[in-house]
Amino acid sequence: MDDVKTPSSEERKSALSGLGTSRKRVEDARFTQGKGNYVDDIKLKGMLFGDFVRSPVAHAKIKKIDTTAALALPGVHAVLTAADLEPLGLHWMPTLAGDKQMVLADGKVLFQGQEVAFVVGDDRYAVSDGVALVEVEYDELPVVTDPFKAEMENAPVLREDIADQKEGAHGPRRHPNHIFTWESGDKEGTNKVLDEAEVVADEMVYYHRTHPCPLETCGCVASMDKVNGKLTVWGTFQAPHAVRTVASLISSIPEHNIRIISPDIGGGFGNKVGVYPGYVCAIVASIVTGVPIKWVEDRMDNLMATAFARDYWMHGKISATKEGKITGLWCHTTADHGAFDACADPTKFPAGFMNICTGSYDIPVAYLAVDGVYTNKAPGGVAYRCSFRVTEASYFIERMIEVLALKLGMDSAELRSKNFIKKEQFPYTSALGWEYDSGDYHKAWDKALEAVNYKKLREDQAKQLELFKSGKSRKLIGIGLSHFTEIVGAGPVKNCDILGLGMFDACEIRIHPTGSAIARLGTISQGQGHATTFAQILASEIGIPASDITLEEGDTDTAPYGLGTYGSRSTPVAGAATAMAGRKIRAKAQMIAAYLLEVHDDDLEWDVDRFVVKGAPDKFKTMKEIAFASYNQAIPGVEPGLEAVSYYDPPNMTYPNGAYICVMEIDVDTGVSEIKKVYALDDCGTRINPMIIEGQVHGGLTEALAISMGQEIAYDEQGNVMTGTLMDFFVPTAWETPNYETDFTETPSPHHPIGAKGVGESPNVGGVSAFSNAVHDAFKPFGLTQAHMPHDHWRVWKIAKDLGLHN
Amino acid sequence: MIPSAFKFYKPNSIEKAVSIMKDFGDEARVIAGGHSLIPVMKQRLTDIKHLIDLSAIKELKGINISGKSISIGAMTTQVELITNENLFKSAPVIREASLQIADPQVRNLGTIGGNVANGDPANDMPGLMQLLDATYKLSGTNGVREVKAREFYEAAYFTAREDDEILISISFDAPIGGYAYEKQKRKIGDYATAAAGVILNVDKGVCSSASIALTNLSDTPVYCYEAVGLLTGKKIDDNLLSQVTKSCVEQSDPVADQRGPVEFKKYVAGVVINKALKRAFERS
Structure with missing residues (x-):
């Protein structure tokens, strides 16, 4: 050996920037310089623009659509209506939830902002003028905005197309406005426990309608090449492969002739999972006109018409012994789905994973029923920065814990601790049938309480309460506690599919001769930093520095099939596929190294970035050397090249969890709240990139803050959207955003190849409960049990007023 | 969110601007910063055929x-x-x-x-x-x-x-005396839920002159003549400021919107006005 010192294992490991490294995001160079490439940046030769005539009313028959004036306008090329789409069978389209949805209004409109006609013209200006000239005569019908009135005997029938159908995609329908009843758990057993319980808390918990509101709205560019018969669609798609399959099924264009490309996406948060009329109309218009068509929503379109989130009325009953041991949980949810059931859930779960609503607690028996109903509101029901209906479930149980603590006269921190699933109970099967893979809730909870000095917080709160009661202050302090368990990483093909497509995911890796690599995945980043983190997973698996690995996603012609990015599934599913594909690479590399070193495969061991002959540390082949050899040596029995692909079907979901605490000061006279502290402890299993985790937690907490403190999609009784612009739809700025303290415990998932669980959505799940519970906690001494979100100034003021706190 | 077509003018004198206004009457509008006008044009809530930019004058x-x-x-x-x-x-x-x-x-x-x-x-x-x-x-x-x-x-x-x-x-x-402008809003960039401006000139505890005006609490700004009358010539104490606040709130006539119902706005108006009065008094 020469005198050059071989770097130690630790030094070589550090050079890889693999797992656990706060590697800087490789995406940021282009984003921070304005060099991203979003849908609206795509400009093709001869491209035309399309936009919608939208319904100004919530429920009406369409008597007439007159497109004459619009068509006469210079620059307007075509106006599509349902009548034009009907011969193609495209005036309706299937939804992800087994329902169907109008692409363009077919005889009636069912919500304000519904797509009525699609105007195609030279540019946005011509199209906007054209839209203004399309004359639509509406014959208004009575409107249903209250889900509890939807099933009344004399309620107006919204979906006349299926009014007589007694059977829906998810079982029997009992009313023309009823979509499904979904049940989970033991109804009789739960009722029995509740009937005989020492203590029962009963509460209606509403999680209001809101909207993911990504900075970039939805849009696409559709280009039909009539020469080769190939349709290319660039779009804001969180699941490009699923879009390709759906597009093929509904258009009859063979799937190999469809190419879907998701370019850079400016945030999705569930809003970009579904298929929207804009995509269908752009595709049809491109086929009709023979030129590319662009459709991009404006902000009002996005808030009014594309997928909303939440809108669950959750009636709960929770029972316990006098000592505070929870004995049972019952929940009936009324789910307001709007005009079409366009929820983006795995097929067998019309209410998503709402049956994770037993939360972090060892509850012996539980029952859940969810009734979905139609109303005159926009369709949707997507998982806004959470797995399917998991924030609803988590908010529900975290409120029920609080109301139970009130009933018991017990500190809710203690009540939680008393009922957590214990470390030794994992894997734990919940009363509603999920197998929680791992967790150490007590460890996290105790760490959190200690970090915030919970005892001292309660003392400070009591002092402030005295000042309030003695008239020296008009402010109260609330301490919001939250412990959450998510269920993410959908999911095992045996029970998770979307439109029959199993929810596996995939990674394909090619190692180049000089030892760098490209990896392609079935997911698509919308800001999560996949190009940074997945390269880190691979770096640790195959010993090639993360900076030498290109990550590519979003082009269905090149990426392996996967179900996309939402529900925190990328790391649990595609991240696992990445590790598994890396292991296949390593297995082949081991054979090549054995040949080169003239030893048996089993005589080698892996050391960071190389295979070393056991007991002979000087004899090794680095991954770089092996890569080159794979391209230039004829190795008996081994194919040339170094590539691998893995399609990963996860054996189980993952269960990220955490403990969040918020301290809030509330002015009872103005309803203004000031957040004094937010502490967020996450256990997402193995941590791939701590810096990205921290960023995800900050972002998710800010969305949670928005939702709990002011953000909503509100309708008036006529079905008018009252929050159609960012004037009234609350998106916090830096000014409204408090300081966040983040922390962690690390309990790896036992079934995930690297033990990772996913984290992007945890802070929204845990955050909403923490903020909302803080508001409730502030008013607890005056008898408040439940006040619905969002806790904006006037609603908080109303709590104080109703409790008699105003003079 | 695209306005209908309009002609754009950028005159360099008031006379030229006025002459364009004269030619087109209510079809013309001047534009200054545009933060109110452009959104309503983009939503096509107003149809302006001639837009006169004043920035070159x-x-x-x-x-x-x-x-x-x-x-x-x-x-x-x-x-x-x-x-x-x-x-x-x-x-x-x-x-x-x-x-x-x-x-x-x-x-x-x-x-x-x-x-x-x-x-x-x-x-x-x-x-x-x-x-x-x-x-x-x-x-x-x-x-x-x-x-x-x-x-x-x-x-x-x-x-x-x-x-x-x-x-x-x-x-x-230039105003004389203590001053305050107090505003409650939902977030940065929002209009007032309620806002109040106060100027108080105080001599040996007695108010010698005062001015009070309210924002977004009626369909116009509200100048509180009665409240000013209540204050002027009186010795200022908490009780008087409460009476003055009450008088101002009575003058207000807010409408319900996403910020909240009328009852809430009037209550918050009282809080905001009282805060402004107290801060102006402290500064007087």
């Missing part, structure tokens, strides 16, 4: 202070109002109020003239100008005339300005 810009007389050109931006030290010395309430308008990006373009002339009851400057008893100078086909801010506002978006007139400047005397 030099005489509409600038802050002139001569003794206690202050004159501000209509095209002076809010950031200029905030950063002008002499204006701050003469009328510090303007900085306090301006800092509560929108956000820095908006204030870089938003002008005092646009803010007061649009007649939007949610804007802060109209109430502030009533507080200062400002005079608006309007230039039109029939020459120049003056209108008091307290007489300018007729209803939401309806003012004493004629179709062919342009608001060119605003003048007022």
Whole structure:
């Protein structure tokens, strides 16, 4: 050996920037310089623009659509209506939830902002003028905005197309406005426990309608090449492969002739999972006109018409012994789905994973029923920065814990601790049938309480309460506690599919001769930093520095099939596929190294970035050397090249969890709240990139803050959207955003190849409960049990007023 | 969110601007910072055929202070109002109020003239100008005339300005006494849930003169004559300030919106007015 010192294992490991490294995001160079490439940046030769005539009313028959004036306008090329789409069978389209949805209004409109006609013209200006000239005569019908009135005997029938159908995609329908009843758990057993319980808390918990509101709205560019018969669609798609399959099924264009490309996406948060009329109309218009068509929503379109989130009325009953041991949980949810059931859930779960609503607690028996109903509101029901209906479930149980603590006269921190699933109970099967893979809730909870000095917080709160009661202050302090368990990483093909497509995911890796690599995945980043983190997973698996690995996603012609990015599934599913594909690479590399070193495969061991002959540390082949050899040596029995692909079907979901605490000061006279502290402890299993985790937690907490403190999609009784612009739809700025303290415990998932669980959505799940519970906690001494979100100034003021706190 | 077609003009003198206004009547509108006008044009809530940009007219810009007389050109931006030290010395309430308008990006373009002339009851400057008893100078086909801010506002978006007139400047005397502009809003950039401006001149605990104006609590700014009458000549204590607050709230006539119902707005108005009164008193 020469005198050059071989770097130690630790030094070589550090050079890889693999797992656990706060590697800087490789995406940021282009984003921070304005060099991203979003849908609206795509400009093709001869491209035309399309936009919608939208319904100004919530429920009406369409008597007439007159497109004459619009068509006469210079620059307007075509106006599509349902009548034009009907011969193609495209005036309706299937939804992800087994329902169907109008692409363009077919005889009636069912919500304000519904797509009525699609105007195609030279540019946005011509199209906007054209839209203004399309004359639509509406014959208004009575409107249903209250889900509890939807099933009344004399309620107006919204979906006349299926009014007589007694059977829906998810079982029997009992009313023309009823979509499904979904049940989970033991109804009789739960009722029995509740009937005989020492203590029962009963509460209606509403999680209001809101909207993911990504900075970039939805849009696409559709280009039909009539020469080769190939349709290319660039779009804001969180699941490009699923879009390709759906597009093929509904258009009859063979799937190999469809190419879907998701370019850079400016945030999705569930809003970009579904298929929207804009995509269908752009595709049809491109086929009709023979030129590319662009459709991009404006902000009002996005808030009014594309997928909303939440809108669950959750009636709960929770029972316990006098000592505070929870004995049972019952929940009936009324789910307001709007005009079409366009929820983006795995097929067998019309209410998503709402049956994770037993939360972090060892509850012996539980029952859940969810009734979905139609109303005159926009369709949707997507998982806004959470797995399917998991924030609803988590908010529900975290409120029920609080109301139970009130009933018991017990500190809710203690009540939680008393009922957590214990470390030794994992894997734990919940009363509603999920197998929680791992967790150490007590460890996290105790760490959190200690970090915030919970005892001292309660003392400070009591002092402030005295000042309030003695008239020296008009402010109260609330301490919001939250412990959450998510269920993410959908999911095992045996029970998770979307439109029959199993929810596996995939990674394909090619190692180049000089030892760098490209990896392609079935997911698509919308800001999560996949190009940074997945390269880190691979770096640790195959010993090639993360900076030498290109990550590519979003082009269905090149990426392996996967179900996309939402529900925190990328790391649990595609991240696992990445590790598994890396292991296949390593297995082949081991054979090549054995040949080169003239030893048996089993005589080698892996050391960071190389295979070393056991007991002979000087004899090794680095991954770089092996890569080159794979391209230039004829190795008996081994194919040339170094590539691998893995399609990963996860054996189980993952269960990220955490403990969040918020301290809030509330002015009872103005309803203004000031957040004094937010502490967020996450256990997402193995941590791939701590810096990205921290960023995800900050972002998710800010969305949670928005939702709990002011953000909503509100309708008036006529079905008018009252929050159609960012004037009234609350998106916090830096000014409204408090300081966040983040922390962690690390309990790896036992079934995930690297033990990772996913984290992007945890802070929204845990955050909403923490903020909302803080508001409730502030008013607890005056008898408040439940006040619905969002806790904006006037609603908080109303709590104080109703409790008699105003003079 | 695309406006209908319009012709764009950028005259370099008030005379030229007025002559365009005369030619097109109510089909023409002037544009200053555009933060109110452009959104309603984009939503096609208004159809303007001729848009006259005033930014090239030099005489509409600038802050002139001569003794206690202050004159501000209509095209002076809010950031200029905030950063002008002499204006701050003469009328510090303007900085306090301006800092509560929108956000820095908006204030870089938003002008005092646009803010007061649009007649939007949610804007802060109209109430502030009533507080200062400002005079608006309007230039039109029939020459120049003056209108008091307290007489300018007729209803939401309806003012004493004629179709062919342009608001060119605003003048007022430097206020004497303690001041405060208090505003509650939902977030940065929002209009007021309730806002109040107060100026109190106090001599040995007795109020010698006062001014109180409210923002976004009616379809015009509200100048609280009765409350001012209650204050003037009286010894100031908490009890009097409560009575004055009550009188102001009685003058208000807010409408329900996403910020909350009328009952809430009136209650918050009381809190905001009382805070402003107390802060102005402390500063007097």
